Amino acid sequence: MSKQKRTAPRARAAAPAAPAEQAERMPSGAVMERRLAETEYFTPGSVACPGCGGALAMRHFLRAMGPETVVVIPACCWAIIAGQFPYAALTVPTVNCLFAAASAVASGIGAGLRVRGDRGARVMVWVGDGGTYDIGLQSLSGALERNEDMLYVCYDNEAYMNTGIQRSSATPPGAWTTTTPGGKDMAKKNIMEIITAHRVPYAATVSLAFPEDLREKVKKARDIGGARFIHVLAPCPPGWKCQSSETVKLSRLAVDTKLDPLYEVENGLRWRITVEPRNLPVEDFLSRQGRFSNLDANDVRRIQAEVDRNWAVLRRQAEVNPL
């Protein structure tokens, strides 16, 4: 892992949560382990695929959330990973629910806990991209509009991986899936713009390659009332056709190529970029995955142009409406 310094951001409105650590960029594994070591709420022995980004994400999130957490999981890879009767992989209460229903079930759990006088527990909704961008979008929008007291996490592996790699509206342009054999023609839906349009108290993106940034944001989100949303890109070795050892590396490349910018938004209005990307070409990210193997130079140029456009929009948001 390189320890390259980042170029100072051109118009950084505020420093990230832990500037000294960010400047150092990647502490050694041992240091990071010490920093993040806490009780585990995800037991060993799950059935997640090797290198599953979604599984790693749950570890990080639950360590930041703590034991007073109720996890709600609709149909998605995690409906399998969470355990098979009579075993459970999490040591916090876990509610499985229907594909389209996660935000509504979470709303009901919140209401039920309130009427029963249980004010300590926090509801964390844990949903894949299909359940967030597609089939669950209606109930998610409803819950955001009602400002339900929940932390909604989308672990985004960019396709229906649990059913064997079919495209979702989170699948990026050009990506192969079993239902886009020639590569997807459409753009990836911009879920963060949809979420922030609801003016929710807090929305953020986090990356598995930046666990301290992740942890700061999760802890911040944990202690805010109302609807909070966090997006985490979850590399999927079988679906992305990449090495299972490259989950964290690909996560980092996604940030540094600006495909997965890390930022946070308060009340839908105040934006802050929390990790400045190294501005690498998108090809560095695409070329390590078999799902993009059918792209030609023109495709890559088009993707680069779209990424640059999206980044310019985000950058402008953070400059004009800084947090």
Add this chain to the structure above:
Amino acid sequence: MKTAPRSRSSARAARGEVKVITGNYAVAYAAKLSRVQVVSAYPITPQTSIVEKLSEMCGSGELAAEFIKVESEHSAMSCLVGASLTGARAFTATSSHGLAYMHEVLHWAAGQRLPIVLVNVNRALGPGWNIWTDQTDSLSQRDTGWAQLYCESNQEALDTVIQAFRIAESVLVPVMVVLDAFSLSHTSEGVEIPPQDAVDRFLPPYRPAVRVDTANPRFFGGLVMPEHYMEHRWLLEENSRRILDVAAEADRDYGRAFGRSYGLVERYRAAGAELLLMATGTVASTAKEVIDAWRRRGRRVGLVRPRLFRPFPIEEMRSACRLARRLAVIDRNNSFGSGGIFATETRAALYGLPSGSRPEVLSYVAGLGGRDITPDVIDRILSAAWAGRAEPRGTWVDLKK
């Protein structure tokens, strides 16, 4: 409405104020008396005034419940699944496409053994759009694992909702209470509102042994392999069968406490009847008038009215019908290509009786999409049945050629 609750005049029965209210308001009062804790609903005609009234009660503080105003019926039932998992008493109301939209969540609620109570105001399914009464909406949820109770009057609707919570929480199976659009939902009649303290004695607070609780983490609704799935289903089946006794007992206790009980299968002038009519909901009220007229003419006819549809009260139906020569079932519903649904169920239920001691079951489909089932229509059904005239897959009555 001609209702014949089996009143047991008990000196100890709690009496309440009589209000002239619609069926929908009777349901709202029942939910309030049941001290529901979480309500979640989405508007649909003709159910809407139930949840409007409950909103008003929550808004004024008269009812201490959380009301989650969701963006769809799918979410309404999903909210209640979440709420019920925490141990809260949960209620909703819907109709027609709203119920159809809840369909997969109904399976989930029953499979997770959540004692949710839902009131469905029967309404026809489209196309074309039709807001009037028709039972195909609730009957097509037959296999979701929900108990179903059909009501004949506004008073019965109120009484049945309170009974429904007692049944649901005794066996951990959700219960659907069903009433006719407009002829009950929007028609006012005198309804006795029982006193709160008596309802509290009949229906103590819901305290589940297992619930969502961070002090006692549990795993709800996860992956179940073939080696265990059937046993999970059996637990639901076993408890569904218990509903027959539990519902009968709840109804008897209710009669002792409030002076009104209905039985699982109401019999009206059924003793010694050669020809029995079978009807549910408000059609039964109209039928009782026609039965009286035929009896005055010396014809031995009577009526059976099952209140419980799931589980189907097979023994009670056999005992109520076995001495009749014919049983004419009026279905305000249809299973396409098969016929009226109550008729089909009843044939299956009576088939276990020895041949020669069971009535011939004749099926008549009438009143779909809210078309009036008038005394004249019922009179013609009785005449046809008396003469043994019926098509094998059901005769459609009052059909324009």
